[in-house]
Amino acid sequence: MNDPAPVLPIESPLLAAKAGNAARHGFFTRTGGVSANLYRGLNVGFGSKDERGHVAENRARVCRWFGVAPQRLATVHQVHSPDVVTVGEDHDGARRQADALVTATPELVIGVLTADCGPILFCDPQAGVAGAAHAGWKGALGGVLENTIAAMERLGAKRERIAACLGPSIGPQNYEVGPEFVERFVTADPDYERFFVPSDKPGHAMFDLPGLTTERLTKAGVAAENLDLCTYPDEERFFSYRRATHRGEPDYGRQMSAIMIRA
Template identity: 70%
Template sequence: MQNAASPAPIESALLKQAAGDAIVHGYFTREGGLSDGLYRGLNVGLGSNDDREKVMENRRRVAAWFGQPLEKLATVHQVHSPDAVIVGGSYNGACPEADALVTATPGLVLGVLAADCGPILFADPENQVIGAAHAGWKGALTGVLENTIAAMENLGAKRETIVACLGPSISQASYEVGPEFVDRFVTHDLSYERYFIPSEKPGHSMFDLQALTVDRLRKAGVRAESLGICTYPDSERFFSYRRTTHNKEPDYGRQISAISIREI
């Protein structure tokens, strides 16, 4: 059954204040989609087992929210890498293996998918360059955030005028990890101990991916904030890989976060 509601994405106050109406963005929820069952709502995940026609219609609705056709919605084949790609006016719908994309082309809609991992939207309104990145623990640790900023600089952006916001993602209260996970981070940087607190399970910890993400953005020299929204407990609004796993469900959907330079 079709959901009569329209997509109603969440906005970042920081991005909105910095960019005004020149750059449009939204962190989309499950609201306003055609899918049903496990995928109820605005599932845009082509990697899910949802009906492909419904997924494509959901993607079309996202593009339409920006006033664009589906062909202008650019996404990548996300592989938890540190890689960022540049897309432009010749974008042909290809989805290269990468976890971030940037552009200076008005009208293109850059989208990243997530279901607990962090969707980060970037904007340099002064130089009219935007970016979108997908950062789970691996991407955040290996440099996808910094590489997105560098790719934006290649298009003329300046770090001091870039703003970024982390959207709905899993919070520390819902992200339990084992000792080998902690060791990986502490081996990388001893100060990363601060992102872990003991859990109720002996030898395990609760990991603050949201804080790590925002801290790395700020260390890279951009203004950054987090929406502070956790995907795990809010099944009405968000898909969650970890919640699906805990509930022993066979599959899950993905929500999208997207940004576009408004065409004049």
């Protein structure tokens, strides 16, 4: 199980500048993994039908990039909820049902998996608190971002010190939705209509999930950045659920976004 390409995550200029040496983070791509075929590259999703040994090795490679053992990686069983779990030194590898994690434990990597939904990494370097959230439309609308910030505050973070970055996710040019979808958002907040632009299909619209995500982060009082990387067209670097669905493929891989407070 050797891949000549190294694991090479994308880093956030905002998080790098704010955290300095206090934390390490990465939005991982497909590069550097051992999976093949539909899952080619660094597929870290145990929920996929990829060979379990390949997924385990890919996750171990993520951990090696951080310089920790595989047992120091914490993820959750994502269910498109607004729920957040706090993990610490007693983390036993269990993947609880939730869509975000926070920690104040050094050398513990917390990560979320995505394949179009938005991965958001958070850090308050002064408090030594980090967060990672998975926000598709349900999570973003349901409050997973705000809940992650609140959970970080319970660990001693202050929102005015928190930096947050949205990593690779599906962009508005590739996210077409139906009228009932638009209605759901406009009912929640009429102002959300501006995140939709009519598409070529009558009654349908293109949805700006990254725009909504970054606005909610900013309104929550944190410094926010969007890497503006769309997963759908970039097959070399990213897995995409919607791309796989449009092609009629039976399954898809997941990429990881993760952060660790340094000791």
